[in-house]
Amino acid sequence: xxxxxxxxxxxxxxxxxxxxxxxxxxxxxxxxxxxxxxxxxxxxxxxxxxxxxxxxxxxxxxxxxxxxxxxxxxxxxxxxxxxxxxxxxxxxxxxxxxxxxxxxxxxxxxxxxxxxxxxxxxxxxxxxxxxxxxxxxxxxxxxxxxxxxxxxxxxxxxxxxxxxxxxxxxxxxxxxxxxxxxxxxxxxxxxxxxxxxxxxxxxxxxxxxxxxxxxxxxxxxxxxxxxxxxxxxxxxxxxxxxxxxxxxxxxxxxxxxxxxxxxxxxxxxxxxxxxxxxxxxxxxxxxxxxxxxxxxxxxxxxxxxxxxxxxxxxxxxxxxxxxxxxxxxxxxxxxxxxxxxxxxxxxxxxxxxxxxxxxxxxxxxxxxxxxxxxxxxxxxxxxxxxxxxxxxxxxxxxxxxxxxxxxx
Amino acid sequence: xxxxxxxxxxxxxxxxxxxxxxxxxxxxxxxxxxxxxxxxxxxxxxxxxxxxxxxxxxxxxxxxxxxxxxxxxxxxxxxxxxxxxxxxxxxxxxxxxxxxxxxxxxxxxxxxxxxxxxxxxxxxxxxxxxxxxxxxxxxxxxxxxxxxxxxxxxxxxxxxxxxxxxxxxxxxxxxxxxxxxxxxxxxxxxxxxxxxxxxxxxxxxxxxxxxxxxxxxxxxxxxxxxxxxxxxxxxxxxxxxxxxxxxxxxxxxxxxxxxxxxxxxxxxxxxxxxxxxxxxxxxxxxxxxxxxxxxxxxxxxxxxxxxxxxxxxxxxxxxxxxxxxxxxxxxxxxxxxxxxxxxxxxxxxxxxxxxxxxxxxxxxxxxxxxxxxxxxxxxxxxxxxxxxxxxxxxxxxxxxxxxxxxxx
Numbered sequence: 036x037x038x039x040x041x042x043x044x045x046x047x048x049x050x051x052x053x054x055x056x057x058x059x060x061x062x063x064x065x066x067x068x069x070x071x072x073x074x075x076x077x078x079x080x081x082x083x084x085x086x087x088x089x090x091x092x093x094x095x096x097x098x099x100x101x102x103x104x105x106x107x108x109x110x111x112x113x114x115x116x117x118x119x120x121x122x123x124x125x126x127x128x129x130x131x132x133x134x135x136x137x138x139x140x141x142x143x144x145x146x147x148x149x150x151x152x153x154x155x156x157x158x159x160x161x162x163x164x165x166x167x168x169x170x171x172x173x174x175x176x177x178x179x180x181x182x183x184x185x186x187x188x189x190x191x192x193x194x195x196x197x198x199x200x201x202x203x204x205x206x207x208x209x210x211x212x213x214x215x216x217x218x219x220x221x222x223x224x225x226x227x228x229x230x231x232x233x234x235x236x237x238x239x240x241x242x243x244x245x246x247x248x249x250x251x252x253x254x255x256x257x258x259x260x261x262x263x264x265x266x267x268x269x270x271x272x273x274x275x276x277x278x279x280x281x282x283x284x285x286x287x288x289x290x291x292x293x294x295x296x297x298x299x300x301x302x303x304x305x306x307x308x309x310x311x312x313x314x315x316x317x318x319x320x321x322x323x324x325x326x327x328x329x330x331x332x333x334x335x336x337x338x339x340x341x342x343x344x345x346x347x348x349x350x351x352x353x354x355x356x357x358x359x360x361x362x363x364x365x366x367x368x369x370x371x372x373x374x375x376x377x378x379x380x381x382x383x384x385x386x387x388x389x390x391x392x393x394x395x396x397x398x399x400x401x402x403x404x405x406x407x408x409x410x411x412x413x414x415x416x417x418x419x420x421x422x423x424x425x426x427x428x429x430x431x432x433x434x435x436x437x438x439x440x441x442x443x
Numbered sequence: 444x445x446x447x448x449x450x451x452x453x454x455x456x457x458x459x460x461x462x463x464x465x466x467x468x469x470x471x472x473x474x475x476x477x478x479x480x481x482x483x484x485x486x487x488x489x490x491x492x493x494x495x496x497x498x499x500x501x502x503x504x505x506x507x508x509x510x511x512x513x514x515x516x517x518x519x520x521x522x523x524x525x526x527x528x529x530x531x532x533x534x535x536x537x538x539x540x541x542x543x544x545x546x547x548x549x550x551x552x553x554x555x556x557x558x559x560x561x562x563x564x565x566x567x568x569x570x571x572x573x574x575x576x577x578x579x580x581x582x583x584x585x586x587x588x589x590x591x592x593x594x595x596x597x598x599x600x601x602x603x604x605x606x607x608x609x610x611x612x613x614x615x616x617x618x619x620x621x622x623x624x625x626x627x628x629x630x631x632x633x634x635x636x637x638x639x640x641x642x643x644x645x646x647x648x649x650x651x652x653x654x655x656x657x658x659x660x661x662x663x664x665x666x667x668x669x670x671x672x673x674x675x676x677x678x679x680x681x682x683x684x685x686x687x688x689x690x691x692x693x694x695x696x697x698x699x700x701x702x703x704x705x706x707x708x709x710x711x712x713x714x715x716x717x718x719x720x721x722x723x724x725x726x727x728x729x730x731x732x733x734x735x736x737x738x739x740x741x742x743x744x745x746x747x748x749x750x751x752x753x754x755x756x757x758x759x760x761x762x763x764x765x766x767x768x769x770x771x772x773x774x775x776x777x778x779x780x781x782x783x784x785x786x787x788x789x790x791x792x793x794x795x796x797x798x799x800x801x802x803x804x805x806x807x808x809x810x811x812x813x814x815x816x817x818x819x820x821x822x823x824x825x826x827x828x829x830x831x832x833x834x835x836x837x838x839x840x841x842x843x844x845x846x847x848x849x850x851x
Contacts, residue, residue: 090773090774090778090782091773091774091782091798121766121769121798121799121800123797123799124797156764156766156770157769157799158800266766266769266770266773344752344842345846348846348847349847351843352848356564358526358565358566358674361528361564361674362497362528362674364498365498365499365500366496366497366499367498370498387529387565389532390531391530392529392565432840432843432844434752434756435759435842436840438752439759440762
């Protein structure tokens with residue numbers, strides 16, 4: 036069950052001026068499921084994205100990269116139930132036909148449409164059903180459909196994920212709203228499965244790619260469920276430019292910082308929601324590594340802990356078998372790490388120092404922290420001044436059950 | 444349950460001239476458990492080892508490295524139930540006291556003794572109970588105790604692991620016998636938990652380190668259960684020199700090759716036994732990557748498949764959800780991999796080519812292979828002439844159960 040996570044109140048997801056969403060049922064995997072989402076953008080909207088590093092990237096990811104280079108994006112189309120990955124040339128052709136159909140409906144070129152797919156890999160995209168349902172998605176277009184869209188992009192997610200923020204940028208109030216899906220095959224080698232964050236702020240096009248990367252690095256790139264990097268990971272930032280703020284043109288200025296903070300807050304909430312809703316999750320785990328020489332070594336150690344099946348099953352069992360955390364630190368691959376200099380905390384409890392168990396530590400202290408539904412592991416390296424944080428969940432029977440039965 | 448694996452017939456584990464084993468009950472974790480093993484070597488025996496790369500290596504691993512540099516090893520002492528890892532200075536002191544006690548019993552220096560521990564990390568070694576049981580282990584010393592030793596070094600292993608071979612070296616027959624333990628926290632960043640392989644062959648001391656590394660690289664360094672590299676991994680090669688062969692002095696000669704083959708066969712059988720007895724295993728999986736540019740990229744891809752929780756749960760479910768294998772190949776980190784050029788086979792069935800599902804593939808073919816208890820995944824990269832093979836097991840409810848309840 037998701038850990039301290041509820042679907043957002045639909046009214047809490049604020050509309051973004053210049054953006055409409057429409058949902059329809061294409062019956063891609065199951066009849067009647069609302070599984071097709073169309074997002075239409077007003078003229079002048081800026082769009083940027085970061086995508087999976089997986090070499091077997093999905094056909095829609097390939098097209099997204101091409102179309103973003105072309106610019107002038109006017110629509111996004113998203114299906115769940117089929118990833119259109121591992122589908123070769125025919126997969127690319129079907130993704131392109133989807134773009135053409137959307138373009139015909141809303142009046143733009145196929146290159147102005149970004150396609151997204153999520154679901155089973157290695158099966159042909161049921162293109163006819165998608166094309167047949169697109170007119171219904173268009174008819175449904177409205178600014179207040181964020182909650183419905185958050186539901187329509189889910190796969191094994193139990194809870195829909197969405198968040199909004201508002202921020203003062205210059206003399207204007209800008210709004211940020213985002214949705215995401217992701218629960219398994221979650222490990223950032225960019226982001227997670229699908230994340231869409233939109234704002235009405237006006238921003239110089241030259242800053243978009245920098246901004247999407249900076250936001251991804253503090254949010255979707257800090258979460259892992261199972262260490263599997265998906266073929267379809269995509270994180271998209273949309274700026275419709277209709278908030279009335281003076282266009283942000285300087286990444287060093289206060290307006291850029293204010294917008295980035297609001298975007299990051301939304302993206303972090305969505306990224307954490309993926310770990311809270313991680314397949315089979317019963318606990319939400321934050322791993323923080325402090326005092327490193329650089330961010331890379333901090334993340335390396337944080338991920339070694341957050342990925343370890345042994346650490347994650349111990350959290351599931353509420354068993355303070357904390358030697359497993361030490362073992363993960365030790366094999367993280369930081370070659371000159373001095374294990375006698377570091378300290379390990381579970382919550383506020385000092386667990387290990389001087390290469391062994393802390394003299395002050397008692398099993399009762401560890402068990403008390405382990406009994407909580409949200410747990411922080413803190414590793415202090417004492418070799419520098421850089422920190423990194425990673426979010427994950429525990430590893431339960433239900434992870435195996437969900438993934439053993441995924442296609443049935 | 445272990446996959447097609449039974450404990451070796453005690454009579455099949457051949458004595459090695461110049462080597463005696465004794466087992467006793469120290470009550471380290473559970474009263475009455477036979478958990479302490481002493482191995483005594485005749486004068487002139489050669490010993491070499493390879494050890495975990497984990498920075499949090501156990502105290503006995505640190506002492507083993509020091510004592511092997513010193514040379515003249517006369518005894519090995521192995522306890523199960525406690526890893527003596529994450530135990531700081533006091534852990535080193537206790538491992539040293541164990542060596543001193545063994546040295547006093549058999550008449551050598553503490554530096555001539557190698558200590559080994561396996562079990563829970565981060566708990567103090569119960570040194571008094573070990574010291575009290577050592578005389579009983581010495582009294583038990585005999586050449587035909589390999590099977591008892593194989594049982595005495597187990598932790599979560601269900602089946603004891605041992606194997607013997609004989610080979611012709613020059614005009615003499617040499618014997619090789621090995622035992623190993625390992626079932627979880629298994630991922631080679633050298634070897635697995637504990638492996639001991641002994642031969643009566645005579646071999647130049649200068650060749651020992653090369654031989655142990657070559658044997659480890661084709662055996663223990665090719666197995667993974669959960670991707671967790673232990674703090675205690677040790678693989679030890681012993682040569683007592685009493686077979687009567689002319690001392691092997693040339694690594695390029697036929698005698699070296701014959702001995703290496705016999706050692707490798709024993710080590711491979713033991714390494715495969717760890718995957719067959721992997722925690723919660725219901726299937727034994729061989730992943731072979733062929734046609735790579737170098738062994739490193741082949742292993743990288745093989746391990747990405749063999750470590751993926753999604754791939755392993757699909758094997759558990761006998762579900763040919765083969766897109767997960769493609770995803771793992773794609774995120775393995777081979778940056779310039781052409782996914783359209785490679786082929787993926789499940790058993791003899793061609794599954795994927797040209798970046799997608801093979802036209803000839805049918806779900807029924809995949810399901811038939813998946814129903815077997817031993818399955819081979821074969822990836823042909825078509826970019827070079829190098830191969831690598833990795834062995835693993837599936838990922839079941841019982842893995843979670845075993846590791847959630849390990850300390851209870």
